[in-house]
Amino acid sequence: MMGLMAGKETETATSTTARTTAPERSSGTATRAWAVRxxxxxIVLSAVNLRPAITSLGALLEEVRDGLGMSGSVAGLLTSVPPLCFAVFGVMAPRLARRFGPAAVVCAGMAAVTAGLLIRPYAGSTAGFLAGSALALMGIAVSNVLMPVIVKRWFPDRVGSMTGLYSMALAAGTSVAAAVTVPLTDALGGSWQTGLAVWAGLAAVAVLPWVPLVRDRGTAPAPEAEAPGRAGRQQPALRITRSRTAWALAVFFGLQATAAYITMGWMAQIFRDAGVSASTAGLLLAVTMVMGVPLAFVIPRVATRLPHQGPIVIALGICGLAGYAGLYLAPAGGAWAWAVLLGISNCAFPLALTMVGMRARTGAGVAQLSAFAQSTGYLISIPGPLLVGVLYQHSGGWGLPIALMVGLMIPQMAVGVLAGRDRIVEDEAAATA
Structure with missing residues (x-):
């Protein structure tokens, strides 16, 4: 009798558990699907807002210089502020993400971008302009570092396609800002302050999707984030600086960032000095940026299918060298061709992001590699735009700055080939311990 009663109780408990578990599982699946969307x-809205703060300024740099009374050297310093902020603030991103959660950090980052873009045009001085820019760029910096982390953890089996989507959205935001800033400024009354401040509205929209995810301290449910049986196991610390691949990727990231920020900050001015109108120069910069829209989606997908990404690095570098040669020999005559070639070359950025996701095995490894490669890389890129401004001011032309760009492309190709080898940073760091 006791055994029969126990059997009935077990059967009842089991059936009750089955009835309650099924709806809970269904509810959890629905919640996860909603969270993934x-x-x-x-990701898309944040990526769209990661470059307009820079390319909108590039399109109106001459007006900003005149309005604030900047010299060429100070303007060069202004174009060096983005990589400086990315280097300084980007290294903080993994620590902030561990404490507050990646979604909360990106949400705060987009809010900082909004505030910075509103403040800087109306600060009334060069120092105030730089401070507002730094606030916006701080938000961009932490988002830069955490995007590959979020992609790796939420979409571990779709790193290539999601990185491509993110890179494509980034390129779209970059190119749209470059293309429409000048005509939008004219339509709004011709004030460069209004032309720069209007981009704060787009940044404000990017805050909204992250708000419901702010309390989520992890970036994915535990079954996908950790393998079974490993959730409670302490992972050994990764000494990222012991990995040669991490260093190669950091230098590659830095050199491609140097080329990108020189292009975004100065290319429109090169064309304007060659006799091209301001609006056309803005369109040429937009063409350079818009080349990244389709290629930023294609290149990461191709890269994840190749055992070695070196051939892609070489192809992009050759396009860059050809574009620089054209800027030197016939900047106005072949302007559209040079804009296209430099746009293709700038797709080293999505390739670098893809390699960050491929060169580390775990989510924590990607976070460390992303922070190290981007912070070190942006630190490397700081002198480039500033040096271009100094060379331009003291030489009175673009010959020496373009020679500098060519000189930096060669080592970029070399370290890119090293970074593209099929290596895992966790294995390299462990082997040298």
């Missing part, structure tokens, strides 16, 4: 929207 929200993450995708957040």
């Amino acid at each position: 929200l993450v995708v929207v957040g």
Whole structure:
């Protein structure tokens, strides 16, 4: 009798558990699907806002210089502020993400971008302009570092396609800002302050998808983030600086960032000095940026299918060298061709992001590699735009600055080939311990 009663109780408990578990599992699946869609929207909107703060300034740099009374050297310093902020603030991103969660950090980052873009045009001085720019760029910096982390953890089996989507959205935001800033400024009354401040509205929209995810301290449910049986196991610390691949990737990231920020900050001015109108120069910069829209989606997908990404690095570098040669020999005559070639070359950025996701095995490894490669890389890139401004001011032309760009492309190709080898940073760091 006791055994029969126990059997009935077990059967009742089991049936009750089955009845309650099924709806809970269904509810959890629905919640996860909703969260995944929200993450995708957040990634796209955030990526769109990672460069307008820079390219909108590039399109109006001459007006900003005149309005604030900047010299060429100070303007060069202004174009060096983005990589400086990315280097300084980007290294903080993994620590902030561990404490507050990646979604909360990106949400705060987009809010900082909004505030910075509103403040800087109306600060009334060069120092105030730089401070507002730094606030916006701080938000961009932490988002830069955490995007590959979020992609790796939420979409571990789709790193290539999601990195491509993120890079494509980034390129779209970059090119749209470059293309429409000048005509939008004219339509709004011709004030460069209004032309720069209007981009704060787009940044404000990017805050919204992250708000419901702010309390989520992890970036993915535990079954996908950790393998079974490993959730409670302490992972050994990764000494990222012991990995040769990490260093190669950091230098590659730095040199491609140097080329990108020189292009975004100065290319429109090169064309304007060659006799091209301001609006056309803005369109040429937009063409350079818009080349990244389709290629930023294609290149990461191709890269994840190759055992070695070196051939892609070489092809992009050759396009860059050809574009620089054209800027030197016939900047106005072949302007559209040089804009296209330099746009192709700038797709080293999505390739570098893809390699960050491929060169580390775990989510924590990607976070460390992303922070190290981007912070070190942006630190390396700081002198480039500033040096271009100094060379331009003291030589009175673009010959020496373009020679500098060519000189930096060669080592970029070399370290890119090293970074593209099929290596895992965790294995390299462990082997040298």
